[in-house]
Amino acid sequence: MILGLKLGRRLLAAVAFEDEETILCDSRFVPSRKDELERGFGRYFDQLIAQVKPEEVFYYAPTGQQTVTERLAELLRAAVDRAGIPATRVTKQDLFPSCGIPVPRTRRELRECLGTFVPQVGENKPARQVVIAEAAATALVGELTRGLRGS
Numbered sequence: 001m002i003l004g005l006k007l008g009r010r011l012l013a014a015v016a017f018e019d020e021e022t023i024l025c026d027s028r029f030v031p032s033r034k035d036e037l038e039r040g041f042g043r044y045f046d047q048l049i050a051q052v053k054p055e056e057v058f059y060y061a062p063t064g065q066q067t068v069t070e071r072l073a074e075l076l077r078a079a080v081d082r083a084g085i086p087a088t089r090v091t092k093q094d095l096f097p098s099c100g101i102p103v104p105r106t107r108r109e110l111r112e113c114l115g116t117f118v119p120q121v122g123e124n125k126p127a128r129q130v131v132i133a134e135a136a137a138t139a140l141v142g143e144l145t146r147g148l149r150g151s
Contacts, residue, residue, distance in 0.1 A: 003054035004139025006131045007061035009068040013135035016052045017143055024052055025120035027128045045079035057087040058142030060095055060134055095137050
């Protein structure tokens with residue numbers, strides 16, 4: 001099972017695939033208060049990993065240093081370290097060309113493309129659809145990467 005996450009300063013999404021089937025689709029708003037972020041998302045990542053039991057985690061976190069998104073990435077890496085599973089960060093260059101023909105150029109196009117393959121994208125509120133599509137794309141990139149490695 002592959003767990004893909006999209007980490008952002010306002011929204012976070014998680015999608016898990018197993019044998020090309022969507023097993024989990026979840027999204028959360030990220031609190032603006034640092035203490036809530038630390039307490040809530042450290043626990044959330046631990047619970048998510050325990051629930052899904054992924055073989056590997058792939059995450060997309062476009063950000064700079066010392067940002068909320070980067071802190072989420074640190075909390076996620078700590079959780080996967082505790083669980084003893086590998087985590088791989090993907091970039092926009094990994095994500096966008098991997099999800100369609102023609103290649104999506106914008107987040108909206110990515111959402112439209114992934115909505116065809118992952119119905120849960122369209123089943124969410126419009127404000128959450130793009131981040132869920134990015135998490136789904138991350139999980140798909142993870143499945144492809146893992147398959148190419150022969151794992």
